Amino acid sequence: MLSSRRNSRGGRGAIAGLLSLPVLVIFAPAILLPFFIVVTTSFKSDVELPLANFKWLPNKLLLSNYVKAFQFGNWPRYFFNSVFVTILTVTGSVFLNSLAGFSFARLRFTGKHFLFVLLLVGIMVPPQSIIIPQFILMRSIPFAGGNDMWGRGGTGWLDTYWALVVPFLSGSFGIFLCRQFYLTFPRALDDASGRVS
Numbered sequence: 001m002l003s004s005r006r007n008s009r010g011g012r013g014a015i016a017g018l019l020s021l022p023v024l025v026i027f028a029p030a031i032l033l034p035f036f037i038v039v040t041t042s043f044k045s046d047v048e049l050p051l052a053n054f055k056w057l058p059n060k061l062l063l064s065n066y067v068k069a070f071q072f073g074n075w076p077r078y079f080f081n082s083v084f085v086t087i088l089t090v091t092g093s094v095f096l097n098s099l100a101g102f103s104f105a106r107l108r109f110t111g112k113h114f115l116f117v118l119l120l121v122g123i124m125v126p127p128q129s130i131i132i133p134q135f136i137l138m139r140s141i142p143f144a145g146g147n148d149m150w151g152r153g154g155t156g157w158l159d160t161y162w163a164l165v166v167p168f169l170s171g172s173f174g175i176f177l178c179r180q181f182y183l184t185f186p187r188a189l190d191d192a193s194g195r196v197s
Contacts, residue, residue, distance in 0.1 A: 042066070088165045096170040101178025106190065116179075122172030138163040 041049070042065055044058040103109075104116055139156040141147060146154025157163040 085161060085164045088161070089168050092165065092169040093171075093174055097174035097178045100170065100175040101180075102182050104175065104179040105182035119172050119175055123176060134167055138167070 040057055043061045043063070044065075045060070045062055047053065048055060048058055104112065104119075135158075139145075139158050140151035141156040141162075142149050142151045144154070144162075145156045145158065145160070147156050148154075157166070
């Protein structure tokens, strides 16, 4: 009886796989098309770039476009910026999100459930809607970039590493993930560590 159940499950899985194959074949070109356009456009001349002269393939593969891009850009600085900001943001984010996630998962405090609901609301806010307020906030940091104590008169944290790192050190989604991770730990570990619940 057990083997017949396994066979029926395996048969259903095979049928689902066969049915999903045509769907994947249809959608794969639609997903790969933008990448194809980006790569072919990188080899085009300036004359071929406007949409009025759009062609799928360039008349001639211009490798000089890549040479010019590497000549005019300060690539060592770009790579340093990416690595530096990524390391700071990821390290700080893991540290702060794990602290907040542990607090929501294990500690008891007043307003815990209300704060967690507010946290979930934060997940639903699209990042595009906070770009302008975030810019104003970064420009209005007191005593930074020539600002006075009220955050006026200068540029604040604009064009600094602080503006790229600090806003992303903690977020609703990271705290939520850490909380869910800590909830998988058995309570017996808390008792074994000597912490009184």
